[in-house]
Amino acid sequence: PQPVYLEDYTPPAYLVDAVHLTFRLAPNTTRVLSRIEFRPNPDATSRDFFLHGEALTLISARINGAEIIPEVTPQGLSAIVPDAPFTFEAEVEINPEGNTALEGLYMSNGMYCTQCEAEGFRKITYYPDRPDVMSIFTVRIEGDTPVMLSNGNPTGSGAGWAEWHDPWPKPAYLFALVAGDLVAHPDSFSTRSGRHVDLNIWVRPGDEDKCAFGMEALKKSMAWDEEVYGREYDLDLFNIVAVDDFNMGAMENKGLNIFNSSCVLSTAETATDANFERIEAIVAHEYFHNWTGNRITCRDWFQLCLKEGLTVYRDSQFTADLRSAPVKRISDVIALRARQFREDNGPLAHPVRPESFIEINNFYTATVYEKGAELIGMLKRLVGDAAYKEALDLYFTRHDGQACTIEDWLQVFEDVTGRDLSQFKRWYSDAGTPRLHVSEEFNNGRYTLHFEQKTPPTLGQEDKQPRLIPIAVGLLSPNGDEVQPTQVLEMTEARQSFSFDGLATRPIPSILRDFSAPVILERESSNAERAFLLAHDTDPFNKWEAGRALARAGLLAMMTEGAAPDAAYLDAIARVARDDTLDPAFRALALGLPSEDDLAQALFDAGHIPDPQAIWDALETLRDTRAEALESIAQDLYSRYQVTAPYRPDPDQTGARALANAALAMLSRRDGGTRAQAQYDAADNMTQQLAAWSCLLQAGAGAAATEAFYTQWKHDRLVIDKWFTLQIVQTAPDRAAEVAETLTRHPDFTLRNPNRFRATLGALTMSPAGFHHASGRGYRLLADMLIRLDPLNPQTTARMCSAFETWRRYDPVRQGMIAAELDRILATPNLSRDTTEMVGRIRG
Numbered sequence: 001p002q003p004v005y006l007e008d009y010t011p012p013a014y015l016v017d018a019v020h021l022t023f024r025l026a027p028n029t030t031r032v033l034s035r036i037e038f039r040p041n042p043d044a045t046s047r048d049f050f051l052h053g054e055a056l057t058l059i060s061a062r063i064n065g066a067e068i069i070p071e072v073t074p075q076g077l078s079a080i081v082p083d084a085p086f087t088f089e090a091e092v093e094i095n096p097e098g099n100t101a102l103e104g105l106y107m108s109n110g111m112y113c114t115q116c117e118a119e120g121f122r123k124i125t126y127y128p129d130r131p132d133v134m135s136i137f138t139v140r141i142e143g144d145t146p147v148m149l150s151n152g153n154p155t156g157s158g159a160g161w162a163e164w165h166d167p168w169p170k171p172a173y174l175f176a177l178v179a180g181d182l183v184a185h186p187d188s189f190s191t192r193s194g195r196h197v198d199l200n201i202w203v204r205p206g207d208e209d210k211c212a213f214g215m216e217a218l219k220k221s222m223a224w225d226e227e228v229y230g231r232e233y234d235l236d237l238f239n240i241v242a243v244d245d246f247n248m249g250a251m252e253n254k255g256l257n258i259f260n261s262s263c264v265l266s267t268a269e270t271a272t273d274a275n276f277e278r279i280e281a282i283v284a285h286e287y288f289h290n291w292t293g294n295r296i297t298c299r300d301w302f303q304l305c306l307k308e309g310l311t312v313y314r315d316s317q318f319t320a321d322l323r324s325a326p327v328k329r330i331s332d333v334i335a336l337r338a339r340q341f342r343e344d345n346g347p348l349a350h351p352v353r354p355e356s357f358i359e360i361n362n363f364y365t366a367t368v369y370e371k372g373a374e375l376i377g378m379l380k381r382l383v384g385d386a387a388y389k390e391a392l393d394l395y396f397t398r399h400d401g402q403a404c405t406i407e408d409w410l411q412v413f414e415d416v417t418g419r420d421l422s423q424f425k426r427w428y429s430d431a432g433t434p435r436l437h438v439s440e441e442f443n444n445g446r447y448t449l450h451f452e453q454k455t456p457p458t459l460g461q462e463d464k465q466p467r468l469i470p471i472a473v474g475l476l477s478p479n480g481d482e483v484q485p486t487q488v489l490e491m492t493e494a495r496q497s498f499s500f501d502g503l504a505t506r507p508i509p510s511i512l513r514d515f516s517a518p519v520i521l522e523r524e525s526s527n528a529e530r531a532f533l534l535a536h537d538t539d540p541f542n543k544w545e546a547g548r549a550l551a552r553a554g555l556l557a558m559m560t561e562g563a564a565p566d567a568a569y570l571d572a573i574a575r576v577a578r579d580d581t582l583d584p585a586f587r588a589l590a591l592g593l594p595s596e597d598d599l600a601q602a603l604f605d606a607g608h609i610p611d612p613q614a615i616w617d618a619l620e621t622l623r624d625t626r627a628e629a630l631e632s633i634a635q636d637l638y639s640r641y642q643v644t645a646p647y648r649p650d651p652d653q654t655g656a657r658a659l660a661n662a663a664l665a666m667l668s669r670r671d672g673g674t675r676a677q678a679q680y681d682a683a684d685n686m687t688q689q690l691a692a693w694s695c696l697l698q699a700g701a702g703a704a705a706t707e708a709f710y711t712q713w714k715h716d717r718l719v720i721d722k723w724f725t726l727q728i729v730q731t732a733p734d735r736a737a738e739v740a741e742t743l744t745r746h747p748d749f750t751l752r753n754p755n756r757f758r759a760t761l762g763a764l765t766m767s768p769a770g771f772h773h774a775s776g777r778g779y780r781l782l783a784d785m786l787i788r789l790d791p792l793n794p795q796t797t798a799r800m801c802s803a804f805e806t807w808r809r810y811d812p813v814r815q816g817m818i819a820a821e822l823d824r825i826l827a828t829p830n831l832s833r834d835t836t837e838m839v840g841r842i843r844g
């Protein structure tokens with residue numbers, strides 16, 4: 001397969017003024033009739049007429065009513081066309097039932113549904129399937145299902161048919177159709193200018209009681225976008241549909257969002273606090289796309305971060321406003337480091353705006369999404385809140401209805417502020433995470449920070465120029481007072497120093513507050529200083545960061561020097577745990593430990609070859625020691641933070657449960673699981689039930705709960721996903737692959753459902769010591785399953801290949817085993833383009 005390059009972009013040869021689609025639904029033989037009004041694009045450099053089309057059976061085609069015989073290839077259709085506006089018509093046949101890739105029109109539990117982003121529309125009919133071709137869609141659906149939905153507003157329906165019209169021009173990737181036996185959870189919303197909007201969440205019969213929370217989240221999102229960004233909804237109807245078989249989380253189709261059911265359905269009994277928070281964020285994310293993605297879309301797929309980075313940033317602001325801003329920031333940075341830093345540091349590193357791809361589905365990445373969002377946050381910090389707001393207003397007025405680029409985006413900031421952002425733009429073009437080294441000096445009341453930035457080479461990018469890095473810094477005096485409130489230093493050079501005058505004593509610096517830039521901070525520090533910052537820093541992120549650094553330093557000393565668990569850490573964390581002035585959710589986060597993957601990278605960076613088993617052992621030793629040292633604190637927290645009020649997934653209850661369950665995890669290492677069993681038996685919500693079962697498994701006392709859980713929940717797919725996952729992640733490393741393999745033979749395991757595949761194989765890859773176990777069994781199992789899944793669902797297969805992306809940091813024996821598995825995957829006949837690209841890049 002040939003790569004596509006950003007620099008090869010050319011405007012479309014023909015534009016589309018209107019498109020009419022008629023669907024005659026049948027599971028194996030759906031007919032799609034299209035009538036498309038084309039006109040030559042005055043800005044085009046070519047007059048070649050080409051329409052994308054894949055896996056379509058062409059029945060007939062016409063131009064201006066006259067039958068034509070176009071040239072058809074597996075990629076699409078070409079024809080000779082008039083040098084003036086013309087009507088193209090086609091009839092094609094497709095097979096939704098046979099579509100296991102879940103792209104285009106497919107079936108899920110008897111329901112017809114679509115997924116067109118990025119390039120799925122070409123599996124529905126012949127069309128210029130590129131985001132810079134925007135058009136008005138009118139859709140007629142004929143079939144025998146009770147509910148038939150498409151984008152926009154309904155314009156008519158009768159027995160066996162329904163018609164829809166979307167007045168807003170949109171690219172084909174935002175097209176959607178759903179048809180099936182569905183029931184609605186209805187509601188409504190009045191926009192601030194008085195538009196009445198009907199809202200529905202459509203589900204399969206039986207799931208009606210799982211929609212209330214998602215609906216509340218939708219209404220909050222609509223109000224928030226009006227209040228904070230001045231953006232109103234623009235149709236009379238907004239539909240959400242829950243679908244069980246879905247490759248991603250959700251999709252922002254205009255007026256008809258389609259959700260993976262795991263990202264919208266919830267009840268107290270079936271969803272955890274974390275699930276609720278994620279549902280709220282994803283409902284908001286997809287809703288926010290209506291302006292950042294739909295009204296203003298991307299010129300081409302290289303600009304994906306234009307809509308995704310901005311929309312992730314917007315949904316994180318929303319969560320920060322509704323819940324706790326510090327807790328959201330800390331959680332986002334944990335996720336960024338776990339997924340994006342890892343990606344940026346390995347063979348899959350790519351810029352936030354990539355310059356080439358073979359399969360665009362492989363670029364829906366942590367770098368495009370999460371690092372893309374960090375870039376928006378940096379921009380806002382650099383220009384200030386008022387200028388950010390002005391720039392966004394200008395973006396919406398200037399570009400409404402257009403397909404845009406990162407250049408357009410940066411231009412509005414340049415126009416509003418008069419700043420030259422060309423250096424900032426390197427954040428979009430250069431892959432890799434900058435290392436920011438700091439040293440300091442104190443003389444005669446003047447304190448100086450010396451910074452040096454360096455970004456390691458990545459594939460195709462050897463030398464990197466310095467980036468503009470906003471570094472938020474505050475200074476504390478040794479008695480714990482803040483002597484310099486947060487100030488944002490703008491670093492533009494490779495080496496640069498900043499001074500603070502008039503200080504009575506040498507201060508303790510708090511650097512990169514609120515994680516003001518996605519960089520790796522390198523600074524010599526002592527455990528005493530880390531403990532000081534954990535106790536005194538006024539910046540919640542850096543306060544948490546200090547505790548994390550203290551834990552990491554202790555764990556590294558255990559592994560490289562045979563040290564005992566660090567008393568300074570235990571003492572400092574005990575203080576935090578019992579400090580009732582701190583938010584319980586913050587304390588629960590502070591009680592977290594660095595991940596196995598984080599420690600593997602830290603060891604590798606320090607010149608060691610990480611041993612996954614030794615990392616797991618060190619973490620277990622520290623957890624056991626901590627459980628002993630903090631036993632009475634844990635008892636106190638566990639009893640004081642029980643929630644007695646009826647379950648609500650709000651920030652207060654969520655924080656209390658998180659802290660109590662962190663305490664339970666410690667106590668279960670001491671009491672063999674007695675309290676956990678009691679909590680399991682009494683639990684009336686999934687957060688408490690799952691936390692208790694997890695502690696029981698950890699304590700080796702989970703067998704009864706494992707059976708009971710299955711019996712209780714075997715009718716509920718989403719809960720059974722949790723049943724698959726937890727057994728694997730809570731198994732000792734030497735048995736994890738075996739447990740996962742056994743579960744792949746369970747009657748409820750299926751390759752057809754991406755959630756179940758992720759719940760099983762994804763869970764294995766989330767347990768590094770189990771996945772990387774010296775037997776190689778984890779590698780073999782994953783490769784076997786990827787080879788089986790690829791012919792059915794290339795997108796989910798390719799995504800999960802990233803489990804191997806860190807392989808170069810391990811020892812030669814493990815590297816040899818992984819290389820052999822990667823080669824075995826690559827040698828599979830007819831391997832998909834998606835998986836070929838991913839494994840090829842990882843293998844190098």
Ligand code: DPP
Nearest residue numbers: 117248250251252286
């Ligand atoms: N549906 C995916 C998202 O919202 C892709 N647009 O991020």
Ligand code: ZN
Nearest residue numbers: 285289308311
């Ligand atoms: Zn998105």
